[in-house]
Amino acid sequence: MKAIYPGSFDPATYGHLDIIERAAEKMDHLIVAVLDNPSKNSLFSINERIGLLKEVTKHLSNVEIDYFSGLLSDYASRRECYNMVRGLRAVSDFEYEMQMALVNRSLNPKIETFFMASDNKYAYLSSSIVKEIAKFGGSITHFVPKAVENALKEKYEGRK
Ligand code: ADP
Numbered sequence: 001m002k003a004i005y006p007g008s009f010d011p012a013t014y015g016h017l018d019i020i021e022r023a024a025e026k027m028d029h030l031i032v033a034v035l036d037n038p039s040k041n042s043l044f045s046i047n048e049r050i051g052l053l054k055e056v057t058k059h060l061s062n063v064e065i066d067y068f069s070g071l072l073s074d075y076a077s078r079r080e081c082y083n084m085v086r087g088l089r090a091v092s093d094f095e096y097e098m099q100m101a102l103v104n105r106s107l108n109p110k111i112e113t114f115f116m117a118s119d120n121k122y123a124y125l126s127s128s129i130v131k132e133i134a135k136f137g138g139s140i141t142h143f144v145p146k147a148v149e150n151a152l153k154e155k156y157e158g159r160k
Pocket of ligand 1: 019
């Protein structure tokens, strides 16, 4: 089975990587699709987010990193892949994720969304929290892979 794991990945954390690794084990092919949304104020450019994801998934031979803009349902049609993977951390994720899954299915009935429960260790982890900690010089070693840690340091040090 082939699936798409869509998201902003601004930047990728160990929480994302855990979902990618577990999904890749179950799927023949996993497309990690980075959303290029200029109206979302991203810290990392689309190329930087893609580069970091490629770096941290290079040990996974059936994982492809791609990007899309616009509607996920249009991207699904272009890629001829209608299985979506999304991660669920806490109940707080549920409402938004459910809404997205239903909207996507109403746009294209072929689309199915598969939810994967976050690992306990990463249930509190989000890209926003990691950016907030990095911004104030806190340690993010346990939250993101080394390449992402370095990129965050560079971003915030470069801004000082
Ligand atoms: P989006 O802006 O589309 O929510 P994110 O990059 O924040 O993009 O998240 C992409 C997906 O990864 C979402 O399904 C989100 O719930 C999931 N996710 C984010 N952080 C974690 C985590 N720590 N553990 C499990 N899933 C996560």
